[in-house]
Amino acid sequence: MLPTPPFPTPYIAVIFVNQRTPVEDGAYGQTADAMVELAKQQPGYLGVDSVRGADGLGITVSYWADEQSIIAWKNVGAHRAAQIAGMKRWYEAYTTHIAKVERAYALSDAAVTGKSPAEA
């Protein structure tokens, strides 16, 4: 998997940091995959980066064109149901940060412009 590229700013990043419970009911992976597919169909969806470590800590960052896109996505019924199941069964703990991306750059940008990432 490669990181998603930067998008034209500004855009919104939803940073979802979570620790899984030991519950492996099969439905978790299926629901997570279904939610990614459903998110991709939403207006304003830009992309997603998602990683889970061996210790059960996961970070999913989804990128959205604007606030309205996030509000609409929150109110999709299947998404709400998945969030409730997540709270009850699948997540020991989570924190969500909703943030407006003001600038972004990639390794390839630095290579092209000759700037170090510290200056980008």
Added chain:
Amino acid sequence: MLPTPPFPTPYIAVIFVNQRTPVEDGAYGQTADAMVELAKQQPGYLGVDSVRGADGLGITVSYWADEQSIIAWKNVGAHRAAQIAGMKRWYEAYTTHIAKVERAYALSDAAVTGKSPAEA
């Protein structure tokens, strides 16, 4: 590991999504740990969440009080040197998104307030 808690908004999140090269020169883990320790000593540092998956994709999100803290951290010599080594040897690709967090909530908040995360 548990997710860091939300901080009082606004604050800055630096979302660093990266794919490692296969280079395992021992210095990578050492440098990554040293940078986390060094970041913790910087003014304005709030916290960090970091995960790497089995496929080499990693996401590190660091949280900072304000823009000035990030600029100061960028200019720390050891950090710049680590970034250059990262570009040359350790990262196949990366994207960095710098974002202002406007709201944040945790599973425990939802439990306390009785709100579903969809409403938080």
